[in-house]
Amino acid sequence: MNNRNNIIFDKSREAYNNMVIPSTLNSKVKEAVNMSAGRKHTNSRIIITVASTAAAIVILFIAGVNTSTAFAATLSDIPIIGSIVKVVTGRSFSEKNDNVTINVDIPQIDVDSTSASDAAHVTAEQVNAIIQKTVDDYMQEQQSVIDDYKKSFLETGGTIDEWNQRTIDLTARYEVKYQDDRCLSLYLYMYMSAFAFTQDNYYYNYDFAAGRELTLKDILGDDYINIANRSIIDQITEQVNSDSNAMYWGYYPAGYSGTDTSENTDKFTTITDDTSFYLNSDGDPVICFPKYSIAPGYMGVREFVVKRQSNS
Structure with a gap:
């Protein structure tokens, strides 16, 4: 991989590597991240083209959804946690290196340190680690695509000046889609505008109080x-x-x-x-x-x- 181009991703990797996870939570967080990394994502698609295109990763986090009789019963003894869970921009930076520009806003889920349950803390740490790993993996994948395309471009007669005239943008942004006293929906989208089209959609549904993923059956x-x-x-x-x-x-x-x-x-x-x-x-x-x-x-x-x- 081109070391010069990799510079623009250093902050993202450094932020992930420097995440402080309490020792009591470390093993559970690592287990959740590994499970997420191995999850089958049927929404992934990569199509190489020569046009300016966009890509999106969608990540959704839904906590404690009280939406059906059966599910409400399972949560009847769990305290409402929505008021003590919030989403902030945990990491934000912009970098430009030659013709590659990266703009990143990475969300972070915070919980009240005094009133939140242990399960809420564990789940928040898990989700934050999963978000960061997803962003890092996507950026690394797109950097590999850029490097491979650049190599092919130069090997087939293109010049470095012609390459540098191309504009490549990598962006990560998020939106809070839904939030009430029990639920949180977070939408994270990442796209590359260059010569390739990719779309990866990841949806995660969590109950912060119970510390587990929700399903359509629950709802x-x-x-x-x-x-x-x-x-x-x-x-x-x-x-x-x-x-x-x-x-x-x-x-x-x-x-x-x-x-x-x-x-x-x-x-x-x-x-x-x-x-x-x-x-x-x-x-x-x-x-x-x-x-x-x-x-x-x-x-x-x-x-x-x-x-x-x-x-x-």
Whole structure:
């Protein structure tokens, strides 16, 4: 890897390496980070092109979601922690080296040192370490792509002056998507504007009080698969019938007489335990499918709001 270009990533790596984790939490944090690193991410895609493009990593953290009767029961004895959990910009820096510019704002989850439970502290440390590792891994991956492309560019007749005329931007930003007295949704996006398109989406759902990851089953109940499937299929059907520009693999508007590809293996049929989701401003899960997975690329990332069932 080009040492000169690597300079722009030193602060990110240094920040990660210098993270102070209490000794009592260290083993649990390392275990969580390692589990996250080994997690199967079905949303990853890298396509080399020659146009200016963008990439996104989405990370969502949802804590203590009181959204279904079953899940509410499991949390009935857990104190509300939303007021003692906050998101701040933990690390922020900008660097420019030759034609590569990096702008990074990395979120950090802080908990009240006096009133937060041990589980909340452990989970916050785990999540912060996972965020930093995700950013570092992405930056390292994109730097490798840049170095490989530069090498090929010069080997095929390009000059260093021509290379330096290219503008390459690497950016990491975040937004707090949802927060109340129990829940926190954090959106982290990273993109490279250059000659490659990458999109990596990571969704993490955590209960800070219980110190565990949440699932769609926790939010929608035992019948979560059928509830989600019915909602998604209904929304797809409505879209293809009302919008002539909407297209999904294997779905057609009423009266369609063209080639039937309903057996397309990419046709949406069911969610799985690996299906990604986050919570919207109403606290409803939004199920996400990466670009190209269930629809043509021009449709982008597909999102479907699934309304929670009434607790009454």
